[in-house]
Amino acid sequence: MSLFRKKNIEHMLQASARNTGLKKALGALDLTFLGVGAIVGTGIFVLTGTGAVEAGPALTVAFAIAAVACGLAALAYAEFASTIPVAGSIYTYSYATLGELAAWVIGWDLMLEYGLATSAVSVGWSGYLQSLLSGFGLSLPAALTAAPGAMPSVHTVFNLPAFLVVMVITALLSVGVRESTRVNNLMVAIKVIVVLLVIAVGAFHVTPANWHPFMPNGWNGVFGAAAVMFFAFIGFDAVSSAAEEVANPKRDLPVGIIASLAVCAVLYVGVAAVVTGIVPFRQFDGIAHPVSYALQVAGQKWVAGFIDLGAVLGMLTVMLVMSYGQTRVIFAMSRDGLLPGVLSRVHPRFSTPFLTTWLVGLFFGLIGALVPLNVLAELINIGTLAAFSMVSIAVLVLRRTHPDLPRAFRCPGVPVVPVLAVASCLFLMVNLKLVTWIAFVVWLAVGMAVYFGYSRRRSRLAQMPKAH
Numbered sequence: 442m443s444l445f446r447k448k449n450i451e452h453m454l455q456a457s458a459r460n461t462g463l464k465k466a467l468g469a470l471d472l473t474f475l476g477v478g479a480i481v482g483t484g485i486f487v488l489t490g491t492g493a494v495e496a497g498p499a500l501t502v503a504f505a506i507a508a509v510a511c512g513l514a515a516l517a518y519a520e521f522a523s524t525i526p527v528a529g530s531i532y533t534y535s536y537a538t539l540g541e542l543a544a545w546v547i548g549w550d551l552m553l554e555y556g557l558a559t560s561a562v563s564v565g566w567s568g569y570l571q572s573l574l575s576g577f578g579l580s581l582p583a584a585l586t587a588a589p590g591a592m593p594s595v596h597t598v599f600n601l602p603a604f605l606v607v608m609v610i611t612a613l614l615s616v617g618v619r620e621s622t623r624v625n626n627l628m629v630a631i632k633v634i635v636v637l638l639v640i641a642v643g644a645f646h647v648t649p650a651n652w653h654p655f656m657p658n659g660w661n662g663v664f665g666a667a668a669v670m671f672f673a674f675i676g677f678d679a680v681s682s683a684a685e686e687v688a689n690p691k692r693d694l695p696v697g698i699i700a701s702l703a704v705c706a707v708l709y710v711g712v713a714a715v716v717t718g719i720v721p722f723r724q725f726d727g728i729a730h731p732v733s734y735a736l737q738v739a740g741q742k743w744v745a746g747f748i749d750l751g752a753v754l755g756m757l758t759v760m761l762v763m764s765y766g767q768t769r770v771i772f773a774m775s776r777d778g779l780l781p782g783v784l785s786r787v788h789p790r791f792s793t794p795f796l797t798t799w800l801v802g803l804f805f806g807l808i809g810a811l812v813p814l815n816v817l818a819e820l821i822n823i824g825t826l827a828a829f830s831m832v833s834i835a836v837l838v839l840r841r842t843h844p845d846l847p848r849a850f851r852c853p854g855v856p857v858v859p860v861l862a863v864a865s866c867l868f869l870m871v872n873l874k875l876v877t878w879i880a881f882v883v884w885l886a887v888g889m890a891v892y893f894g895y896s897r898r899r900s901r902l903a904q905m906p907k908a909h
Contacts (some may be wrong), residue, residue: 445540446902450843453527453537469693469700471626475762476680476701478629482759484673485636485709486752487565489716490731491815496666497657498717501710503666504673508706510869511674513862514829515702516852517836519695522681523850524839526690530681531832532770536777538835538842541900542892547831548774549888550824555767556801557824558675559607559760560809561817564588566756567602568729573749576742591813592727604810610760611802614768616791628758633708635751638744639732640711646739647718657722661872668872672818673709675825677702679762691849729814767805768798778904779896819877824884826866833862 467475489500496503521534532551536544564587571586587597656663680697687693716725716735728734733752736745772794775785788795808817836852836859852858897903 443897443903444542446900447538447540448533448536448902450525450537450846453525453533465688467687467693468689469696472680472687472693472697473700473704474626474629476677476697477633477704478625478755478758479676479679479762480674480701480705481629481632481636481708482562482565482676482756484670484675485705485712486732486748486756487568487729487814488669488673488818489713490725490728490734491818492666492670492713493717493722493725493731495658495669496662497654497722498652498714499656499663500666500670500713500717500722502656503663503670504706504709504713506663506667507671507674507869508702508709510667510671510826510862510865511677511829512699512702512706513858513865514833515677515698517833517859517862518678518681518829519698519850520836520848520852521832521839522684522694522698523691524846524848526681526684526687526694530678530766530770531828532773535831535835538838539831541779541897541902543831543835545774545779545892545896546885546888547828548770548779549885549891550828551770552767553824553884554675554821554828555763555770556805557808557817557821558672558763559610559767560603560805560812561672561814561821562756562759562763563603563607563806563809564600564814564817565729566606566753566760567600569733569749569752569756570602570606572730572733573746573753576746576749587729588809588811588813594727600810604806606757606760607764607802607806607809610757610764611798611806613761614764614802615788615793615795615798625758628755631751632755632758635748635755636708636712639736639748640708640715642741642744643715643719643736643739646741647715649718651718651721664869664872668822668869669815669818670709671822671826671869674702674705675821676759676762679766691847695850764798764802767801768794771797771801776901778899778901779892781895816876819873820880823870823873823877823881826870827881830863830866833859833866 492500492503525534525537527533532544532548535547574580581601583595584598585601587600589598591597677698680701681694684690684694712732716732719735719739725731730749733745733748736748771780772785774780775782784797785794786796787793837856840855
């Protein structure tokens, strides 16, 4: 039964209220901007090309399917965030409802999600930086522009810009840099303006003939693209990481989670319709900056340059949020005894988990430099889909085990909505490639070995005296 030992929710809430020490200054609008800031990045600026090749103009449908799957999970997520507004995100929620083993699996998944998300965004950032530099007549040696095999017709060995930007982000986080709400909101404003500019300018250059055939690879292509495009919506869960700094978390957290997801879904469908209308979908194969490429094809090079600049600046925010989230998940798991204590050791000067920040920064910086983007995106998605499935199940468990717990937001349509969330996530997982499943199973197997070989005995809950 030790596999199912749980944290006490009432104790967690009391400890959070007593020890947080954080200024509760964020409102619903701030949280929405935080969510949009974490979501809008490589998914829309880079993977649009990958999705267009697979789904054709039906990429708009693929985005809609991915948005629905994410939205169902977000409703379950919002109930947790408003009911247990405690730092730790999905990992903490699971520890309180499904027990230690489930919390470990989700924490292990989140380590993969946030780390590979940083790697993937660094690859997208590299593509847009190189596009921006080319406008000034500058270029890197071809061998240092992408991961091995990322560009079929070019010999590449290492994505140097991707590695260097992760090192810069790691250095900033290791010395205690925290984004202010004002800076984050400014970056989000830039990104949203860029996306709206794409839609507004690109709409006048759409050739409807490019939308035919609308679904060249059938529904299999659409579902396969949706499974990859799911990556474009990852990030709304980062909103709950600010739980202890929200003035009215029970009201504002659900608003921030759901509003940020809705805004991004509308923007994504609009961009997908425009870029596939400007450029025949097959031309996106191998293009690392498809959105600006579409505007270049349309002859709007000034807009393309602005898109490159907006993407380069905007993706920095995503990497910072994802890297921060990953180090804090590892920090929380270490503090609970599930990982070595050294990983939650705080630097005496910088007050950050210094060693953890550099370890994961170096590891995932190298992954971004050496692994192609499409592989990274699928690996991120399968871990996140699995985690979202477990959160949806956890809401059902919470309703059963704590029916009287105060809930400012209740997931509608229980148990139907959580069950649909699980079904849609599993459906998208089925549409991922076999190699992705193999890598995921290997990752989980390593996680299970770590848990049963180390974490289970050293868990803080294992050290607590048994209740009488």
